[in-house]
Amino acid sequence: AAAQSRPSALQSGESLATLKNESDSLKKKLEEERAKLHDVELNQVAEKVELVSALSIRTRRVLKGHGNKVLCMDWCKDKRRLVSSSQDGKVIVWDGYTLNKEHAVTMPCTWVMACAYAPSGCAVACGGLDNKCSVYPLSLDKNENLAAKKKSVAMHTNYLSGCSFTNSDMQLLTSSGDGTCALWDVESGQLLQSFHGHTADVLSLNLAPSETGNTFVSGGCDKKANVWDMLPCASVSCRLYDLRADREVAVYQKDSIIFGASSVDFSLSGRLLFAGYNDYTINVWDVLKGNRISVLFGHENRVSCVKVSPDGTSFASASWDTSLRIWA
Amino acid sequence: HFSIPPPPPPPPPLRRPASWENGCAAVFAEALHLGNLLVRYGYIYPLKEPRALQLKPDESPYRFQTPYFWISTRWPATELDYAIYLAKKNIRKQGELMEYEKESYSQLHKRINHTWDFVVMQAREQLRASKQRRKADRMVLECQEQAYWLINRPPVGLSLGFLFSSMFFLFYSTLFGSMELMELIFDPINKDPIMHGCLPSNPWISDDPAHWALNADQVSVPTRLRVERWSFSFMELLNDSMGRKEFMTYLEKEFSAENLCFWQACEDLRHGETSKIVQKVEEVYRQFLAPGAARWVNIDSKTMDKTMEGIKHPHRFVMDAAQMHIYFLMKKDSYPRYLKSELYKSMLAKAIVPQETKKSVFPFMRRQRHSSPSPAKVIATATEQDGQGAGQAGANSSAVSQV
Numbered sequence: 001a002a003a004q005s006r007p008s009a010l011q012s013g014e015s016l017a018t019l020k021n022e023s024d025s026l027k028k029k030l031e032e033e034r035a036k037l038h039d040v041e042l043n044q045v046a047e048k049v050e051l052v053s054a055l056s057i058r059t060r061r062v063l064k065g066h067g068n069k070v071l072c073m074d075w076c077k078d079k080r081r082l083v084s085s086s087q088d089g090k091v092i093v094w095d096g097y098t099l100n101k102e103h104a105v106t107m108p109c110t111w112v113m114a115c116a117y118a119p120s121g122c123a124v125a126c127g128g129l130d131n132k133c134s135v136y137p138l139s140l141d142k143n144e145n146l147a148a149k150k151k152s153v154a155m156h157t158n159y160l161s162g163c164s165f166t167n168s169d170m171q172l173l174t175s176s177g178d179g180t181c182a183l184w185d186v187e188s189g190q191l192l193q194s195f196h197g198h199t200a201d202v203l204s205l206n207l208a209p210s211e212t213g214n215t216f217v218s219g220g221c222d223k224k225a226n227v228w229d230m231l232p233c234a235s236v237s238c239r240l241y242d243l244r245a246d247r248e249v250a251v252y253q254k255d256s257i258i259f260g261a262s263s264v265d266f267s268l269s270g271r272l273l274f275a276g277y278n279d280y281t282i283n284v285w286d287v288l289k290g291n292r293i294s295v296l297f298g299h300e301n302r303v304s305c306v307k308v309s310p311d312g313t314s315f316a317s318a319s320w321d322t323s324l325r326i327w328a
Numbered sequence: 329h330f331s332i333p334p335p336p337p338p339p340p341p342l343r344r345p346a347s348w349e350n351g352c353a354a355v356f357a358e359a360l361h362l363g364n365l366l367v368r369y370g371y372i373y374p375l376k377e378p379r380a381l382q383l384k385p386d387e388s389p390y391r392f393q394t395p396y397f398w399i400s401t402r403w404p405a406t407e408l409d410y411a412i413y414l415a416k417k418n419i420r421k422q423g424e425l426m427e428y429e430k431e432s433y434s435q436l437h438k439r440i441n442h443t444w445d446f447v448v449m450q451a452r453e454q455l456r457a458s459k460q461r462r463k464a465d466r467m468v469l470e471c472q473e474q475a476y477w478l479i480n481r482p483p484v485g486l487s488l489g490f491l492f493s494s495m496f497f498l499f500y501s502t503l504f505g506s507m508e509l510m511e512l513i514f515d516p517i518n519k520d521p522i523m524h525g526c527l528p529s530n531p532w533i534s535d536d537p538a539h540w541a542l543n544a545d546q547v548s549v550p551t552r553l554r555v556e557r558w559s560f561s562f563m564e565l566l567n568d569s570m571g572r573k574e575f576m577t578y579l580e581k582e583f584s585a586e587n588l589c590f591w592q593a594c595e596d597l598r599h600g601e602t603s604k605i606v607q608k609v610e611e612v613y614r615q616f617l618a619p620g621a622a623r624w625v626n627i628d629s630k631t632m633d634k635t636m637e638g639i640k641h642p643h644r645f646v647m648d649a650a651q652m653h654i655y656f657l658m659k660k661d662s663y664p665r666y667l668k669s670e671l672y673k674s675m676l677a678k679a680i681v682p683q684e685t686k687k688s689v690f691p692f693m694r695r696q697r698h699s700s701p702s703p704a705k706v707i708a709t710a711t712e713q714d715g716q717g718a719g720q721a722g723a724n725s726s727a728v729s730q731v
Contacts, residue, residue: 121703
């Protein structure tokens with residue numbers, strides 16, 4: 001109205017102000033409309049994308065040797081070795097390709113819930129009910145007791161739920177039932193940084209590298225910063241969350257699935273999502289279309305951990321049935 | 329540059345087939361449509377009205393965009409890159425940005441405030457470097473860069489055709505994120521072995537570890553896919569030890585190898601043992617930063633001052649700012665030139681494309697599965713032989729181990 005009463009030749013500053021006001025009110029209207037509508041879901045965007053043709057994924061290796069439930073595993077960067085940890089207190093390093101057990105460590109506690117392979121391939125980290133994360137350098141001297149060279153790095157006030165080396169052997173990221181995540185210097189055992197923000201147990205963590213540094217995401221029982229929902233029985237879905245848009249973009253669930261998922265990982269391209277469930281199966285989901293592509297049977301108890309190998313040629317699963325399987 | 333002439337007139341009435349006019353016009357319409365898409369996606373750009381992203385059949389001049397700026401190269405147009413571009417424009421035109429650019433600029437200033445010093449400094453550096461070019465070259469480059477950003481960060485009112493309406497660019501919608509995810513998933517570089525197999529075969533299925541042998545860290549001849557990955561992004565090149573070696577060879581020819589050496593020394597500092605930090609920082613300073621240093625690297629004065637302050641209390645990340653400066657310098661300058669060089673092209677030409685091993689028709693006995701040397705053993709030998717010193721990527725801290 002103010003603009004209309006002016007003479008026709010407006011100063012450029014004034015016309016810009018009017019435009020800005022118009023733009024602001026449009027933005028507000030759009031925000032309102034957007035809040036009313038459900039934001040676009042991933043499978044709508046991927047409507048024209050072709051379905052994934054049937055995959056013939058089968059068990060290619062079965063790793064037997066643990067005496068009790070296998071709780072966690074991690075791949076070595078060499079794409080064939082892996083480390084696994086179990087309720088029986090043992091941590092085993094395998095060559096998945098030949099099935100050879102190369103190292104074994106007996107932990108002072110049972111329920112070793114977390115383990116990780118160092119990027120150099122020279123050490124493994126593990127911990128659990130001992131509330132610690134320790135690093136074991138891998139020695140090829142058969143006579144040497146690996147436990148003798150053990151180095152205590154992380155100390156939490158509750159169980160260790162996850163651990164991961166950052167880009168090098170020198171720093172370790174841990175998550176704990178005490179609700180925190182922490183970054184540690186391996187050599188000195190010093191706490192470098194502590195991450196508070198979860199209001200309940202932190203159950204997992206994952207790193208995402210970028211040009212200007214590293215970020216990591218953690219998932220917990222408080223449903224905060226979840227990349228996937230971990231409450232068994234309360235939720236049987238896997239969810240994909242866009243952190244920048246601050247919204248969920250896809251849910252992977254089926255009526256026939258009534259048991260929760262314990263662990264997920266993406267295939268190399270990101271098109272497939274492998275999820276291990278408490279009903280002993282592994283489901284393969286199409287990330288874009290949201291449909292389930294296949295169900296994989298083989299384990300005889302809950303699947304506790306699923307991880308794709310570094311070059312994407314296979315993925316491994318750890319289970320309460322005391323075995324690990326490699327699938328391709 | 330070139331221009332599109334108006335459609336050709338129909339030939340004389342004699343012997344003209346009835347469908348001629350339709351046929352001619354239809355082909356022309358389709359060509360125009362394709363041409364419009366080429367303009368909208370930035371492969372060719374208009375010279376006279378850069379913001380009018382359409383192909384006009386009326387003698388308006390157009391120019392081909394340089395392949396470096398093609399959307400298909402998937403060079404991720406990050407916020408940092410855009411901020412640097414706007415900062416350059418701001419400095420060059422003394423604040424005369426377009427309205428939407430001013431808004432983006434202030435939004436970016438809020439979002440990535442922590443790296444703003446770096447942004448301004450990079451902008452100044454790039455402007456200084458461009459002043460050393462011939463005026464004609466400089467103008468062409470400026471046009472190309474402007475065209476690139478008009479496509480990648482279009483103002484309100486412009487859109488990328490089928491994607492979504494202009495207003496969605498004002499705030500981050502899940503649609504935008506989903507499109508990005510789709511692009512990532514369908515990128516041929518991320519070929520998924522579980523979905524599409526791998527060459528010559530998947531070792532887990534065929535019991536033949538040839539795939540791992542061909543892609544091992546140290547091979548005499550790399551696979552074609554591996555060499556192509558180096559052109560995907562600078563990070564891909566640097567993350568591959570072979571790629572890094574090749575790039576070093578190229579830089580040595582250009583007499584700018586000290587940049588990569590410095591970068592590697594900083595990586596070694598960041599990922600190495602805590603007990604060696606003080607010693608490494610001293611070495612890096614002595615070799616690369618001290619006045620008259622043997623392999624002196626060109627850091628701007630502000631970053632240098634900040635680094636010198638930090639050196640008084642050395643820690644793992646004290647070289648981060650300087651390292652980032654050199655990283656972006658290589659990324660913007662040496663890296664694109666390396667990709668056009670004979671060295672890279674010849675590597676691409678001699679790279680292997682493994683033949684697919686077909687599953688044999690007859691049942692075969694399960695092959696012997698051979699073990700591989702443990703990474704622990706490999707690294708242990710290396711430590712004994714290696715000397716210490718800045719400029720070497722430390723064996724202990726290198727991420728990948730051999731098969």
